[in-house]
Amino acid sequence: MPPIKKIVTWLLVIFLLYAIFTSPTDAANMVGSAWDVVTNGVGNIGRFFDSLIARS
Structure with a gap:
């Protein structure tokens, strides 16, 4: 069986x-959108734990 992961x-x-080579602008927009999703997710997790601690 070939190494599927590789x-x-x-x-x-x-x-x-x-x-990236065929449409660099679209690729940059996709990376920017993915980065926004990650930063918003981390921010939301932080807000969740802040509110959880504030209730205790």
């Missing part, structure tokens, strides 16, 4: 490079 990783890297 194959999938290489396919993902090739796809990302293709996306």
Whole structure:
């Protein structure tokens, strides 16, 4: 059986490079959107624990 994880990783890297080279503006927008989702998620987790501590 071929190493599936290694194959999938290489396919993902090739796809990302293709996306960056063919439309860099769209790729930058996608990365920016993903970063916004991550920062909002971390902020929401922080607010959850702040409110949890404040109720105690």
